[in-house]
Amino acid sequence: MSESAETGGSGWFPDDVDAVREALVEWYEADHRSFPWRETEDAYEILVSEVMSQQTQLDRVVEAWHEFLAEWPTVDDLAAADRSDVVGFWTSHSLGYNNRARYLHEAAAQVVEEYGGAFPEEPAELEELMGVGPYTANAVASFAFNNGDAVVDTNVKRVLHRAFAVPDDDAAFEEAARQLMPAGASRVWNNAVMELGGVACGKTPRCDEADCPWRAWCHAYETGDFTAPDVPTQPSFEGSRRQMRGRIVGALDQHGELTLDTLGPRVRVDYNPGGEHGREWLLGLLADLEDDGLVDVEERDGETLARLRR
Template sequence: MLKPPWKKDALKVRVAFREALEGWFSENGRDYPWRRTREPYEILISEVMLQQTQIATVLGRGFYTRFLEVFPDVHSLAVAEDERLLKAWEGLGYYRRVRMLRETARAVITEHGGEFPQELEKLMKLPGVGRYTAGALRGFAFDLPSAVVDGNVSRVLSRVMDFSDEVDSPAGMKQMWEWAEILADPEHPRIYNSALMELGQRICRPGVPDCLSCPVAEFCKTREPETLPVKKQKTTVTAVDEHALWLRDRKGRVLLHREGGKRREGLWKLPTREAGEISSLPVLDVSTYTITRYRVTLRAHDGAKLAKDFPPGPDEVWVEAENVMSLAMPSPFRRVIGRLLEES
């Protein structure tokens, strides 16, 4: 690929590197709702949402604004009941994140009088707040000196510094943070960090970047940016089958299961059974979804042939049909249940 030659060492001319990046951002930076606020609570919500979800999804499907409408501040979030909390987060997945957000809100109230601390050490003591989130809060909410390292920043830095070791190894992450702190702008942290992250999102993209449009191309040492960053080998994806039961009683109610465990605790879904128990029943719906390292094929079986007094299992209850879709559910089951309700 065509790439402008390296001319300047970013570590030796840090001011020039910052100015080039910030100048580009001042003309090209995108307008996101969390960039229009200095409220640390609103910035925290955006950061946690974006940890596992793309910006286009968070904005396009209204997750960010909808969540803030339901829980506009730390006080409302701190007292949120599980059902309402999970419903507001529905569709984003990784539900442990929103429960941890509630714990963060509670700690801000009980330990800091409802105001977010500004010191890095105090921020990192909040539940669920690590080094990146603490730096993001300091920089974006308080405009205080801070460094941030996420996937976009690691990709930019690995290419700028021509770093060919694994960026997601302990040594690699240590190096990324060291460079991020050296290059960080102590005078304009909010602008600089936003610019660095957006550069990774839009220009210094995964795969083949747009080097000809890059504002810091002359500071970039690598000659083969498409080969960087180097990461540890991905975990193999395992295919699994999930067999769910679609069953309605004489009153038209739907049998649902409320989940336990850490990943989906409190969410509702169709009851599942071992394949040998219900695989002989007709299949009404087949869909697939991915969760962590699993590729799941979900089959919903018609339970109409089962006895009408079919005994529910543990944590399984009959729910009035008109109330089903108001419950918080994992997205794969919501889609299946929605289709089956329309067809029945």
């Protein structure tokens, strides 16, 4: 991994930082979890989703979000609602602290009374709304108006710490996230980096299963150390021979008979035939699996081939 910094001198990112950005956006746009608030640019609908998501798993939020918007489809409708009805909805759907419902109702009234029903587009102005803190204001500005800064939540901190060894320091995370986000792309970027933290780089990482786009640059993937600010104990499975053996079996099961140099990159993205994680390393793993009666390894026409033992 390169020690060179992007312009700005952080030292966190590789020389080809544009490739890092492109890889993440392409990964996200090719396939991501479908949530209805990702299909809208309506600031009111996005604010409702952000407030609901603060204490509730996203899969549970979907139904509540649809029902809330069926009851109060616009910010004007919510502002005109009886506050007790809004709080009652919140309680009946187990959406966390009731004061969030009260704040959301009051924020709607502010938008109607102070902004003529049109949400402000700047994060600083959005933060003036009742109950809207810096994170929520930035999320609404990003997802509704493509006008936000880099979002930094627990998932993003975990990703930056693991991938680029950004130290566990709020100021460092803010600066690193700001430098890494492409200019004028807060909507897709913030969605993508949070998706990465939620799908591929959770507390228990799923680097290969989720086809993480940053494996080629990732410090944690390279070293096997997946500790993070919210993951104080390194998962013993990550980077272990047991994990690598599992990847071999999975690749051979999916693709059939493979040569060493075709199998290697499917086991480690940084496979290098003559390197530390190269042919000798792979042959050692295959020998273990052969001893266990799981694979067969043979020489044929000058190539070493491996296949599952059936």
